[in-house]
Amino acid sequence: MTVPSAPCASRSSLWGALAAVxxxxxxxxxxxxxxxxxxxxxxxxxxxxxxxxxxxxxETKHISMLDRPIESSGELVFTAPDRLEKRTLKPKPESMIVxxxxxxxxxxxxxxxxxxxxxxxxAAFIDSIRGTMAGDRQSLExxxxxxxxxxxxxxxxxxxxxxxxxxxxxxxxxxxxAQDQVKSVEISQADGDSSLMLIDKSTAPP
Amino acid sequence: xxxxxRRGAAAIALWLAALxxxxxxISRAHFTTxxxxxxxxxxTPEQRLLMDQLRDGLASRLILVGIEGADAQSRAKMSSxxxxxxxxxxxxxxxxxxxxVNSERDREFxxxxxxxxxxxxxxxxxxxxxxxxxxxxxxxxxxxxxxxxVKSILPRDPxxxxxxxxxxxxxxxxxxxxxxxxSSRDGxxxxxxxxxxxxxxxxxxxxxxxxxxxxxxxSAAAASPGAKVxxxxxxxxxxTSRDAIRSQVSALSxxxxxxxxxxxxxxYRSVAALVLGLLPVVSGALVGIAAVSAxxxxxxxxxxxxxxxxxxxxxxxxxxxxxxxxxxxxxxQAWVQRFWPTIRLGVLTxxxxxxxxxxxxxxxxxxxxxxxxAGLLAAAAVTRFVLPHLxxxxxxxxxxxxxxxxLSRWVxxxxxxxxxxxxxxxxxxxxxxxxxxxxxxxxxxxxxxxSQADVALDTRLRADMGAxxxxxxxxxxxxxxxxxxxxxxxVAAALQAQVDAGELGGFESPSRYLPSTATxxxxxxxxxxPQELEARLVQAVQGLPVQAALFQPFVxxxxxxxxxxxxxxxxxxxxxxxxxxxxxxxxxxxxxxxLLPLKAPQGGFIHADLIRAALQAAGVPNVVFVDMKSExxxxxxxxxxxxxxxxLGGLVAxxxxxxxxxxxxxxxxxxxAPLAAAGVTVVAGLVALGHPLTILHLVGLLLIVAVGxxxxxxxxxxxxxxxxxxxxxxxxxxxxxxxxxxxxxxAFSKVSLLQALGETVAPGVVLALIFSAIFAKRxxx
Numbered sequence: 001m002t003v004p005s006a007p008c009a010s011r012s013s014l015w016g017a018l019a020a021v022x023x024x025x026x027x028x029x030x031x032x033x034x035x036x037x038x039x040x041x042x043x044x045x046x047x048x049x050x051x052x053x054x055x056x057x058x059e060t061k062h063i064s065m066l067d068r069p070i071e072s073s074g075e076l077v078f079t080a081p082d083r084l085e086k087r088t089l090k091p092k093p094e095s096m097i098v099x100x101x102x103x104x105x106x107x108x109x110x111x112x113x114x115x116x117x118x119x120x121x122x123a124a125f126i127d128s129i130r131g132t133m134a135g136d137r138q139s140l141e142x143x144x145x146x147x148x149x150x151x152x153x154x155x156x157x158x159x160x161x162x163x164x165x166x167x168x169x170x171x172x173x174x175x176x177x178a179q180d181q182v183k184s185v186e187i188s189q190a191d192g193d194s195s196l197m198l199i200d201k202s203t204a205p206p
Numbered sequence: 207x208x209x210x211x212r213r214g215a216a217a218i219a220l221w222l223a224a225l226x227x228x229x230x231x232i233s234r235a236h237f238t239t240x241x242x243x244x245x246x247x248x249x250t251p252e253q254r255l256l257m258d259q260l261r262d263g264l265a266s267r268l269i270l271v272g273i274e275g276a277d278a279q280s281r282a283k284m285s286s287x288x289x290x291x292x293x294x295x296x297x298x299x300x301x302x303x304x305x306x307v308n309s310e311r312d313r314e315f316x317x318x319x320x321x322x323x324x325x326x327x328x329x330x331x332x333x334x335x336x337x338x339x340x341x342x343x344x345x346x347x348x349x350x351x352x353x354x355x356v357k358s359i360l361p362r363d364p365x366x367x368x369x370x371x372x373x374x375x376x377x378x379x380x381x382x383x384x385x386x387x388x389s390s391r392d393g394x395x396x397x398x399x400x401x402x403x404x405x406x407x408x409x410x411x412x413x414x415x416x417x418x419x420x421x422x423x424x425s426a427a428a429a430s431p432g433a434k435v436x437x438x439x440x441x442x443x444x445x446t447s448r449d450a451i452r453s454q455v456s457a458l459s460x461x462x463x464x465x466x467x468x469x470x471x472x473x474y475r476s477v478a479a480l481v482l483g484l485l486p487v488v489s490g491a492l493v494g495i496a497a498v499s500a501x502x503x504x505x506x507x508x509x510x511x512x513x514x515x516x517x518x519x520x521x522x523x524x525x526x527x528x529x530x531x532x533x534x535x536x537x538x539q540a541w542v543q544r545f546w547p548t549i550r551l552g553v554l555t556x557x558x559x560x561x562x563x564x565x566x567x568x569x570x571x572x573x574x575x576x577x578x579x580a581g582l583l584a585a586a587a588v589t590r591f592v593l594p595h596l597x598x599x600x601x602x603x604x605x606x607x608x609x610x611x612x613l614s615r616w617v618x619x620x621x622x623x624x625x626x627x628x629x630x631x632x633x634x635x636x637x638x639x640x641x642x643x644x645x646x647x648x649x650x651x652x653x654x655x656x657s658q659a660d661v662a663l664d665t666r667l668r669a670d671m672g673a674x675x676x677x678x679x680x681x682x683x684x685x686x687x688x689x690x691x692x693x694x695x696x697v698a699a700a701l702q703a704q705v706d707a708g709e710l711g712g713f714e715s716p717s718r719y720l721p722s723t724a725t726x727x728x729x730x731x732x733x734x735x736p737q738e739l740e741a742r743l744v745q746a747v748q749g750l751p752v753q754a755a756l757f758q759p760f761v762x763x764x765x766x767x768x769x770x771x772x773x774x775x776x777x778x779x780x781x782x783x784x785x786x787x788x789x790x791x792x793x794x795x796x797x798x799x800x801l802l803p804l805k806a807p808q809g810g811f812i813h814a815d816l817i818r819a820a821l822q823a824a825g826v827p828n829v830v831f832v833d834m835k836s837e838x839x840x841x842x843x844x845x846x847x848x849x850x851x852x853x854l855g856g857l858v859a860x861x862x863x864x865x866x867x868x869x870x871x872x873x874x875x876x877x878x879a880p881l882a883a884a885g886v887t888v889v890a891g892l893v894a895l896g897h898p899l900t901i902l903h904l905v906g907l908l909l910i911v912a913v914g915x916x917x918x919x920x921x922x923x924x925x926x927x928x929x930x931x932x933x934x935x936x937x938x939x940x941x942x943x944x945x946x947x948x949x950x951x952x953a954f955s956k957v958s959l960l961q962a963l964g965e966t967v968a969p970g971v972v973l974a975l976i977f978s979a980i981f982a983k984r985x986x987x
Contacts, residue, residue, distance in 0.1 A: 061349060065360060067751040070349040092346050107350065193357070 055201040214595030228496035235499035239448035239507040266406025271398040275433040281396035282385035287426035304388035320367040321767035337746035340365040390670035412441035451507035459514040475604035483524040486585040494581030518948020520585035522941035529937035538594040556912030562856030610932025634890035647898035680802040690798040691722035700824035711805040716791035880977035906966025914974025921982035
């Protein structure tokens with residue numbers, strides 16, 4: 001009997017990879033003011049200027065095994081320079097924090113910690129988010145092929161992993177936004193399942 | 207042949223035969239440098255367990271390896287190459303450096319045995335309600351950030367046993383990973399954790415293991431000239447301390463012999479006298495080693511080092527014979543009549559002192575005692591009964607009367623220094639009083655031959671590994687594995703309650719990796735038959751966004767698990783959990799022991815009393831709560847106390863012996879006073895210099911008494927009006943110099959045990975001689 005070869009890589013990556021995806025999406029949610037002649041570099045620059053804030057999210061997951069999509073919702077809190085918390089309130093309270101080189105997940109009264117360095121894929125993921133935050137396009141392009149579409153008022157940034165192994169899990173990430181607002185993060189998995197997180201900064205408590 | 211010559215021939219023949227027998231014994235002797243020889247022999251059962259663990263247990267087989275220098279990427283690469291090479295070496299059981307070598311196998315093991323291993327497997331868990339709750343949890347988990355990871359195993363494991371097992375195993379804090387290999391927190395070193403097949407007390411095997419690690423590193427580091435490898439661990443300690451003891455003892459014995467021989471040659475001015483004078487020493491050493499080997503089965507390196515120093519004392523007897531005999535050593539019969547009784551008493555006092563060590567609870571001290579007794583007896587006997595017959599006709603040494611005459615004048619004036627001496631001793635007493643709280647070294651490590659630098663390296667690498675010191679343990683013992691595992695499960699239940707209450711951060715238990723047969727059977731019995739499970743699943747999915755048909759693989763897995771062979775210890779082989787089980791479940795002398803190390807809650811500490819009470823309340827027989835720190839403190843203070851009592855006993859024995867032989871309390875006092883004064887002064891000096899006393903200092907004090915008693919006895923005469931012969935004074939000075947040379951060298955040893963002896967004895971015997979001269983009864987009444 002063998003274990004399914006799915007990415008149940010270890011305890012740490014068990015919690016790691018998708019968390020990272022979500023973290024990435026959430027970090028990208030803090031976007032930037034607009035400029036006249038608008039391109040990828042300017043999007044990066046403006047993202048780098050972003051400091052702290054909070055927003056609410058609603059996430060819908062489409063999983064082929066399940067009869068209907070599952071929905072979760074909660075709050076995102078970002079604190080410059082490198083701390084992001086995703087606080088899920090429904091259906092079950094759960095918190096996920098990325099800070100420095102550590103990812104921690106609190107669930108059902110237990111806390112799990114993951115060293116990002118222990119997971120090169122995950123680290124690449126988080127680092128690329130850092131790259132985005134810092135407006136470090138070079139670092140971001142080390143791990144992803146980037147493609148920016150649309151206009152400043154309605155843009156879509158598409159991230160496709162360069163690494164084959166990573167592409168075996170995540171096909172692509174599409175982040176859409178308007179001006180300095182990230183509106184949604186859509187993650188398409190290699191097996192056809194997907195998730196869509198809608199982010200609303202206006203309804204967040206101050 | 208005259209009767210005297212016949213006796214001589216017989217004595218020589220007997221001596222040679224004895225030497226041959228000793229040589230035969232020594233040729234088969236086993237020499238050790240095992241650190242535990244200087245740890246007590248008969249502690250409590252818990253202490254014995256700890257000792258055994260220290261010597262042979264899993265911890266003793268671990269070598270921590272650090273790679274320093276070069277840049278992080280090269281270090282990680284070297285780490286990987288070293289690990290790869292060591293993994294193919296059968297001398298190593300496991301080699302961990304953070305690379306995921308075992309994780310695939312571990313996962314497979316956990317997944318295949320999840321229904322036998324998971325504590326969640328109960329009949330209720332597989333009822334409709336239980337299944338419904340478990341499925342709902344799993345679907346919730348799908349929605350969580352971790353969902354991606356559990357998605358693929360959901361059809362086979364919808365009740366989440368795998369997740370549960372992985373969560374339970376989470377707890378070991380592992381080092382951070384840089385470039386795919388373990389790294390220290392400060393990022394300056396790559397780290398590996400290696401487990402040898404041989405136990406830590408198998409020093410030869412440990413030495414080979416270290417050589418293999420070094421060789422693997424050397425070939426990996428060919429491209430990185432700046433890199434170096436560091437190793438630490440109990441096995442490494444035993445290898446380095448053996449090397450240290452070996453090189454120190456051989457260097458000391460060579461230097462000591464040369465020094466003493468030069469001294470003797472300078473005085474005797476006769477090579478024949480030198481060679482003859484060393485015969486008792488050689489005989490004593492051979493008899494000493496043979497006696498220790500016969501009595502203990504092995505000879506410790508420290509005993510040999512001690513023996514080297516004892517050359518300086520054993521040679522005294524022949525010095526007395528040669529120097530004190532009239533006509534430059536020609537008239538030995540007169541010497542035997544006049545001086546032998548005094549020397550015999552000196553030998554007896556030494557033996558009375560050392561005999562107390564024979565009773566010591568730790569074999570190292572008992573060895574020293576036996577070596578000293580056997581060696582001194584042999585040296586004295588050879589001097590008395592063999593040496594006179596070996597001296598050639600017309601044997602004489604250089605006349606030392608002139609030196610003796612000079613000494614006599616000094617000695618006559620020595621009494622004037624009484625007040626000075628009294629002041630010195632009084633000052634020493636004051637120092638002792640002031641430092642009485644810091645008199646004894648509070649640290650068990652003061653006995654270890656491991657250098658401070660090595661200990662510091664060990665601490666650093668251990669901290670790097672994030673390996674916490676295990677201070678608290680629950681220890682379960684029993685007659686067989688099953689009983690111990692069963693008790694462990696009960697203890698684990700009691701401990702889990704404390705974890706839930708926040709009193710504990712967690713704990714380890716062998717039953718986590720290998721549940722008792724009874725528990726495994728109970729878990730199998732909790733699993734419903736396939737048709738029954740299918741029927742329950744149909745009901746359980748009601749109201750959940752999932753079809754029962756999805757879980758066909760689950761039904762098949764459960765059906766297989768119902769009749770799956772029960773988990774055995776060997777099933778864990780080649781998983782990383784085998785190492786954990788081996789460390790936690792120990793068979794020894796047909797007794798089984800389970801260790802359950804406890805972890806303090808985060809940011810808090812363990813309330814020992816509370817946990818002890820909880821364990822008591824659980825009512826599991828044969829379980830003890832062990833606090834390693836207080837246990838080792840108790841151990842140390844226990845045998846320090848014992849050694850002090852034994853030394854005092856030795857002192858009492860010496861005084862009793864002197865009283866019996868001399869029959870005059872006043873004279874006994876005069877013999878003992880200079881020795882006591884010397885001891886007090888030396889101890890005060892050591893303490894004032896910041897050297898707290900250890901047990902080896904106590905042995906040193908006994909030696910001061912043993913050696914010094916000869917001086918004091920020579921100065922002590924029933925008829926005080928007769929001055930001490932100048933030759934006797936000269937012989938004492940020479941004997942003193944050889945002793946100081948022998949022990950003085952030890953004071954420069956890097957092995958702390960030997961150093962302690964040296965720094966006590968060398969100044970002590972000088973003081974004993976001086977005080978004996980000062981406190982001697984004045985010859986003019």
